[in-house]
Amino acid sequence: MRALASTVLLLVVACGDKKAPAPNLGPGSQGSAAATTNAGSASPTPLANVAAEATVGDVSDTAPDDATLDDAGIDGSAAAIREAKVVQVVASDSWTCVRRDDGRVRCWGSRFDGKAKPRGSAVPIEIPEMTDAIDIYVTSEYVRIVKADGTLVSTYIAAMDKVPAPNLYSSKASNIARIGSSETVLLRDGTVYRVDKTVEPIPWLEHVKDLREQVALHDDGTLTWFWLFQDKHQKLDAEGITSLIAGNAALRANGSIVGWDNSVNAYRDTKDRTDLPKGTTIMDSSGGTTCALANGAVHCRGRNDHGQLGASTPAKRETFAPVELPAAAVSVVVGDTHVCAILETGALACWGGNRFGQIGDGTLIDRDRPVLIVGATSAVPPPYTDGFDTATGSTTQMSWDKMPNGCKRPTEVGEGRETDVTVVSAYAYAKPGELAITFADFHLRPDGYDYGEIPTRGRQKVLVLALRRGTDKAPIAIDRGRYVSDKEDAPRRVSVATFEGETSRFALHPGISVDLSVLDGKWACGVFTTTDDNDKPVKRPFAARIAKDPW
Secondary structure (H helix, E strand, O other), rough: OOOOHHHHOOOOOOOOOOOOOOOOOOOOOOOOOOOOOOOOOOOOOOOOOOOOOOOOOOOOOEOOOOOOOHHHHHOOOOOHOOOOOEEEEEEEOHHHHEOOOOOOEEEEEEEEOOOOOEEEEEEEEEEOOOOEEEEEOOOEEEEEEEEEEOEEEEEEOOOOOOOOOOOEOOOOOEEEEEOOOOOOOOOOOOEEEEEOOOOEEEOOOOOHHHHHHOOEEOOOOOEEEHHHHHEEEEEOOOOEEEEEEEOEEEOOOOOEEOOOOOOOOOOOEEEEEEOOOOOOEEEEEEEEEEEEEEEEEEEEEEEOOOOOOOOOOHHHHHHEEEEEOOOOOEEEEEOOOOEEEEOOOOOOOEEEOOOOOOOOHHHHHHHOEEEEEEOOOOOOOOOOOOOOOHHHOOOOOOOOOOOOOOOOOEEOOOOOOOOEEOOOOEEEEEOOEEEEEEEEEEOOOOOOOOOOOOOOOOOOOOEEEEEEOOOOOOEOOOOEEEEEEOOOOOOOOEEEEEEEEOOEEEEOOOOOOEEEEEEEEEEEEEEEEEEEOOOOOEEEEEEEEEEOOOO
16 A cells, blocks of 8 residues: 555645536436546446345334334334335445335435535434335435336435435436436336436337446347447347346356446457356445355455455455355445445445445444444434544554654644644654654554545544655655755655644644654654744654555
């Protein structure tokens, strides 16, 4: 992984969703820009929101007979106060939504704007006035729902904190069977409609029995790949297809799996997929992680920087391995950094990244083992929480043992202001010509962080002293000595960045310096000097473990 040094040396790191055309489902409807699971990329991630129907076991527990309107939290009806099974789960970059067998929909997660307080929920929240959902699809801003009467409604969830606004817009279209993507819907008569300025069928998508992000399965067992933004489409050289298992893979009648490249400019020659676990019936990929469902077991491979593989090791894994679940699974979906599976009991298990509360367990703690999401099936939604008070980072505590002479464990670092950080852990992340000495009031990951990722969530604080020598093209090894902030051409330079939750601030005022006195390959120690509000010097000794040998 690339160290945080690269991040803090860039004064501005901007990221955001690439906006797709706003859907319009007929006269009088309103839409909003939406992103797929891989928000910001030009090509949607296949199967980001596709979920499987599940035949699941009974849930026998029910709410007490004396449950009231307040207990139910919705409308006090019998349907609102009984426990229910999860039959569909969908995920986007920072959201998770489920559809239950009582027709109700619950969602959780958040969308940060980087400026104001994050909005969202770390526990499932029920979409009001919804008791007959038959299909759902989630983007970074909306959950779209097909109702039993074949109409579609959409609820804005990006500002959800306690109760989302119901039915932000509704469609005049009818006879909808399922949602294919943020741009398409499949009707019960086998026609596909593009969801834009007008409602009209797509002429080259007829007799369709299943629909995913960029592929349609026809009644005759053939496949059509398409890309609506450029009006591209082509028949794939595959026959005898019985079902789609992903946006880029399908199951033949003989049990073999065929796959293809979904890239817009790729030559789409299909080929047999022999890399998947035997018996795979569902596959999903996002953010560099792929999971497959085979014979009741979920197998995952790829990235694991947030525990997406259900394993404690952070290493990326190139081969599939099963995830230990409390019961057999019937469906699986992969978000950008988290994974959720429906179990045969009707329960929901999730694991992986939880920076946005997308796991749904009431915390912002990453989970490298599956946890059951009680609020997905409970009779009454759990009490609201944004998870801020439970935020943490790595589960590996840093050891301050065996510090060399000249090193002193820091208790607090900062600029003598409210942004000071009470130090729980401190690591120095190294790369050629750079050393990011990082202090946090939580447990940092010793293996560093991805480029552009600020490792704070909730109310957490981080302060980074970014030391640098040389240039990007001609880096010079970091050594002992004084690093200053007020001279761009100085041989040794330092910049200071502070992060709190989703906000960041860079301090470049004169008077900041770092005297690096210990650098032995295991520890970086010295004194950080800055000025307080009265421009008086403030000297703070520090020590940090070197996470990666810079030599």
